[in-house]
Amino acid sequence: MSLNYFVAPQVAAFLEEKARDYGPGLSGALFGAGWWFWVDACAASGVNIPFVQYLPGVVATLALIxxxxxxxxxxQEYDAFDEGVFFRSRFWLLMSYIVSIAAIGGSVAVLLKDYALDTSVQTAWPGVAGLCQTTLILGSALLFFVSRLPGDTDGSYSAYSSF
Known part of the structure; x- marks a missing residue:
């Protein structure tokens, strides 16, 4: 479905033009903000956070990749003679979305099990920060994926890619 069905054609053209320029930068900012939330929670909580609570963020980063x-x-392009590339690409994308949902589910489970339902814990900030971390990382992954135009085979994203 085209973006022109939802917004004016001038706005759609502007967004498609600027997405290539600003999308990777905004994506990197979201990724950095996600990990900043987690580092802040680890530093400010004052307790030793077990490694199991780090896993949703690591899995979300794996899903981004x-x-x-x-x-x-x-x-987008289906060719009857492509030797399964169309299927493999869609299957890989499905698996990466499943890993993404598992990361969010893991962060919700950590929030509920270790912080929301446990009355002996003084603060729930590490659990909330873990949920913010995974959602920002996965938002970064989707923004970076969408900011690439179809047919970007050379890997460049802007006019300054040679630097």
């Missing part, structure tokens, strides 16, 4: 390993033109 998995989502952005696929070129968008592999998902």
């Amino acid at each position: 998995m989502i952005n390993c696929i070129r968008r033109d592999e998902l």
Whole structure:
């Protein structure tokens, strides 16, 4: 479905033009903000956070890498003689979305089990920060994936990619 169905054509053209320029930068800012939330929670909580609570953020980062390993033109162009590239690309994207949902589920489970339902804990900030971390990282993954135009085979994202 085209963006022109939802917004004016001038706005759609502006967004498509600027998404290539500003999308990767905003995506990196979201990724950094997600990890900043988690580092802040680890530093400010004053307790030793077990490694199990780090896993949702690590899995979300893995999902970011998995989502952005696929070129968008592999998902949009179907060729009957492509030897399964169309299917493999869509299957890999499905698996990366499943990993993403598992990361969010893990952060919700950590929040509920270790912070919300446990009355002996003084603060729930590490659990909330873990949930913020995974959602920001996965938002970063989707923004970075969408900011690439179909047919970006050279890997460049802006006019300054040679630096």
